[in-house]
Amino acid sequence: MKLVFVAPNLDVGGVERQWSVLLPALMARGATAEVVTLDGEGRFFDELVSKGMTAKCLGVTGRLPIVGALRAARAIATVRPDVVMTAGASAHVVGHLASRQARAPHVVAIHTIQEGPMATRQRVFHRALAGRVAACTTVTQAQLPFASSLGFRPSATHVIPSGIDAPAIPAGQRDQVRAELGVGSEAFLALLVATLRPEKRAERFVEAVVRANQLDPRVRGVVAGSGPELDRVRDLCRESASVVASLGARTDIGELVHAADTVCLTSDAEALPLSLLEAMAGARPVVASDVGGVRDAVVDGETGVLVRSDDVAGFASAIAGLSADPELASRLGDAGRRRHLELFTTERMVDAHLELFEDVVGQHARSGGGAPRLAAES
Numbered sequence: 159m160k161l162v163f164v165a166p167n168l169d170v171g172g173v174e175r176q177w178s179v180l181l182p183a184l185m186a187r188g189a190t191a192e193v194v195t196l197d198g199e200g201r202f203f204d205e206l207v208s209k210g211m212t213a214k215c216l217g218v219t220g221r222l223p224i225v226g227a228l229r230a231a232r233a234i235a236t237v238r239p240d241v242v243m244t245a246g247a248s249a250h251v252v253g254h255l256a257s258r259q260a261r262a263p264h265v266v267a268i269h270t271i272q273e274g275p276m277a278t279r280q281r282v283f284h285r286a287l288a289g290r291v292a293a294c295t296t297v298t299q300a301q302l303p304f305a306s307s308l309g310f311r312p313s314a315t316h317v318i319p320s321g322i323d324a325p326a327i328p329a330g331q332r333d334q335v336r337a338e339l340g341v342g343s344e345a346f347l348a349l350l351v352a353t354l355r356p357e358k359r360a361e362r363f364v365e366a367v368v369r370a371n372q373l374d375p376r377v378r379g380v381v382a383g384s385g386p387e388l389d390r391v392r393d394l395c396r397e398s399a400s401v402v403a404s405l406g407a408r409t410d411i412g413e414l415v416h417a418a419d420t421v422c423l424t425s426d427a428e429a430l431p432l433s434l435l436e437a438m439a440g441a442r443p444v445v446a447s448d449v450g451g452v453r454d455a456v457v458d459g460e461t462g463v464l465v466r467s468d469d470v471a472g473f474a475s476a477i478a479g480l481s482a483d484p485e486l487a488s489r490l491g492d493a494g495r496r497r498h499l500e501l502f503t504t505e506r507m508v509d510a511h512l513e514l515f516e517d518v519v520g521q522h523a524r525s526g527g528g529a530p531r532l533a534a535e536s
Contacts, residue, residue, distance in 0.1 A: 159188075159189045159190065159240045159241070159512075159515060159516070159519070160189075160190045160191075160237065160238065160239050160240045160241075161184065161189055161190065161191040161192075161239060161240065161241050161243065161515065162191075162192055162193075162194060162234055162237055162239040162241070162242050162243070162253075162256075163177055163181060163191065163192070163193045163194070163243050163244070163245075164193075164194045164195075164196070164234060164242065164243070164244045164245075164249040164252060164253040164256070165177070165193070165194075165195055165196070165244070165245045165246050165249050166195065166196050166197050166198070166246045166248050166249055167195045167196070167197055167198035167199060167200045167203070167215075168193065168195055168199065168200040168201070168202035168203035168206070168213075169198065169200030169201060169202070170200070170201060170202075170353045170383075170384065170385065170407070171269075171353060172269045172270075172297075172320075172429065172430075172431070172432060173245040173246075173267060173269040174200065174201075174202040175202065175432050176269070176297075176320045176432065176507075177193065177202065177206075177245075178202040178205050178206060179320075179321070179322055179504055179507075180504075180507060180508065180511065181193060181206060181211060182206070182209050182211065183504050183505075183507075183508045184508060184511065184512070185211070187508055187512065189512070189515075191211070192211060192212035192213065192214070192237065193206060193211065193212075193213045193214075194213075194214050194215075194216060194230075194233075194234055195213070195214070195215045195216070196215075196216055196218040196230060196248055196249060196252060197215075197217070197218055197248075198215065199213075199215050201407075201409075203215070214233075216229075216230045216233055218230050218248075218252070227248075227251055227252050227255060228255065230252045230256075231252050231253075231255035231256040231259060232256075232259065233256075234252070234253065234256035234260070235256045235257075235259035235260040237260075238260055238262075239256075239257075239260055239262050240262055240263075240515070240519055241262055241263055241264075241265060241515045241518060241519060242254075242256055242257040242260070242262055242263070242264045242265070243264075243265045243266075243267055244264065244265075244266055244267065245266075245267040245268075245269060247279070247280040247283040247284065248283075250266055250283060250284065250287050251283055251287070254287050254290065254291065262522070263291075263292035263293075263518040263519060263521070263522040264287075264290070264291045264292055265291065265292055265293045265294070265295060265514065265515070265518060266284075266287065266291050266293070266294045266295070266310075267294075267295045268294060268295065268296050268301060268304070268305055268308075269296075269297055269429055270301075270304075270429060271298070271300055271301050271304060271427055271428065271429040271450040271451065272304040272307075281308065284308040284309065285308055285309045288308055288309030288310050289309065292518040292521065292522065293314055293315070293316060293514060293517075293518050294310040294314065294315045294316070295315070295316050295317075295318050295511075295514065296315060296316075296317050296318075296429070297317070297318065297319055297320050297429050297430040297451065298317065298319065298429050298430040298450065298451025298454045299317055299451065299454065300429065300450045300451040300453075300454070301317075301429055301450075301451065302315060302317070316510075316514055318507060318510040318511060318514070319430055319454065319501065319502055319506070319507065320430055320432055320435060320502065320507060321435070321502050321503045321504040321505070321506050321507030321508070322432060322435050322436055322439055322502065322503075322504060323439060323503060323504045324412070324436075324439035324440055324495075324498075325412035325413075327412065327413060327416045331413055331416060331417075332416050332417050335410075335413050335414065335416070335417035336417050339380060339403065339405075339417065340403075341378055341380075341417075344376060345376050345377070345378045346374065346376045346377050346378070346419045346420075346477075346480070346481035347378050347379070347380065347417065347418045347419050347420075348363075348367050348370070348377065348378070348379045348380075348418065348419065348420050348421075348422050348445070348477050349379070349380055349382065349414055349415065349417075349418035349420070349421050349422065350363045350379070350380070350381045350382070350383075350421075350422050350423065350424065351382045351383055351411055351414070351415075351421065351433040351436070352381075352382075352383045352385075352423065352425070352433065353383055353384070353385045354381075354383050354384060354385030354386065354387035354388050354391055355385050355386060355387060356386075356387060357425055357426045357427050358383075358385075358387070358423075358424070358425050358426075359424045359425055359426055359447075359467070360381055360383075360387060360391045360394075360424065361390070361391070361394055362424040362467075362468075362470050362473065363379065363381065363402075363422055363424045363473070364379065364381070364391070364394045364395060364398055364402045365470050365474075366422075366424065366470050366473035366474040366477060367379030367398070367401060367402050367474075367477065368398050368401050368402065368474075369470065369471065369474035370473075370474040370475075370477040370478040370481070371401045373474065373475075373478040374478045374481045374482060376481055377401075377477060377478060377481050378401060378402070378403075379398075379401065379402040379403070379422075380402065380403050380404075380405055380414070380418075381395065381402065381403070381404045381405060382405045382406075382407075382408045382411065382414055383405075383406075383407065383408075384406050384407040388404070388406065391404050392404045411433075411436060412436065412440065415436050415437055415439075415440040415442055416440055418437075418442055419442070419480070419481070419487060420437075420442060420443050420444070420445055420477060420480050420487065421433060421434065421436070421437030421442050421443075421444055421445075422444070422445045422446065422473070422477070423444070423445075423446040423447060423452070424446075424447055424467070424473060425447050425449060425467065426447070426449065426467050427449055427450055428447070428449050428450040428451065428452055429450055429451050430450075430451040430452075430454055430455060431446075431452065431455070434446060434452065434455045434456060435455060435498060435502045437462075437494065438455065438456075438461060438494035438495060438497060438498035438502065439495065439498045439502075440491075440495075441491040441492055441494060441495040442491050442494070443461070443462050443463070443480055443486075443487045443490035443491045443494065444456050444461060444462030444463070444490075444494065445462060445463045445465065445473060445476045445477055445480070446462060446463075446464060446465070447464070447465060447466070447467035448464040448465060448466060448467065449467050452464065455497075455502065456494075457493070457497065460490070460493050461490055461491075461493045461494035461497055462490055462494060463476040463479075463480075463490075
């Protein structure tokens with residue numbers, strides 16, 4: 159099966175990270191997969207290329223002029239894919255034009271959970287395509303109302319949770335990373351991994367760790383990630399009197415998780431955050447906002463602690479509570495690891511995608527290769 163994945167770019171974000179795991183795993187299972195970006199490359203573009211994947215950037219810039227969209231669609235169609243999968247409004251448009259030219263089914267991936275106003279242009283794009291694509295995927299049940307609001311019929315929207323596997327960490331790596339971070343073996347290290355956008359509310363994490371440090375001076379924190387809020391987060395960390403440090407963009411997230419004692423997320427909105435799946439894979443307890451699809455991953459009191467998103471004192475109390483009770487932290491982390499193995503492995507994610515792709519290809523063939531109308535409200 160030949161698969162083409164289309165996105166605006168492969169910079170930092172949830173879908174980009176998921177595809178960096180999914181695409182190589184699909185190829186390892188016998189599929190032919192390549193990725194096409196429209197307006198740029200990005201960190202995960204380079205990562206996929208380093209793994210031997212075919213990746214192309216078409217250089218379509220601006221507000222997706224029709225000539226550029228048609229040219230991009232023709233370039234994708236020449237690959238003669240069996241399935242075109244897209245993420246992002248501009249990619250949905252180009253990918254759909256390409257799928258029509260290639261007479262292949264088009265699958266839309268939605269990785270966001272909409273809790274605020276959506277740009278009118280993006281909503282129009284989604285609703286215009288909803289009646290013409292073969293299927294829609296989300297990563298959590300919590301996204302289904304949003305997908306439905308865009309016109310995708312629930313029976314044709316497939317929830318496929320992201321998957322990730324724990325990296326192999328060499329013996330002694332934990333102590334080495336903590337030493338590089340200036341964190342001693344006695345410290346309790348809280349980690350936030352996020353693309354630093356406003357909705358991630360990294361300032362809450364910094365404040366919560368500072369408060370937790372006042373309750374237990376062994377508590378320290380680090381923020382890994384870049385984004386538009388990076389300078390602000392760095393300023394807040396400098397004001398924390400070395401209690402919290404900002405690391406900027408990192409590629410060694412698995413090693414950081416292994417070095418941490420808990421992984422936190424203080425966002426106002428989330429779908430199914432990969433950082434929490436990485437924490438569970440690494441047997442680390444989670445302290446997270448009770449928003450979006452977080453409950454799909456984290457079982458409150460069993461694999462971590464869920465806190466109301468604006469409850470900074472609650473975050474601080476949860477972090478300090480884990481620091482004071484190593485047995486509890488270990489028990490929550492071990493339970494998270496078992497839940498990860500049951501629900502959120504790469505193998506499960508790949509199985510679900512291959513099953514979906516085979517299904518839409520079969521439906522497309524039975525329909526005579528025309529444009530299927532399966533995923534919209536009638």
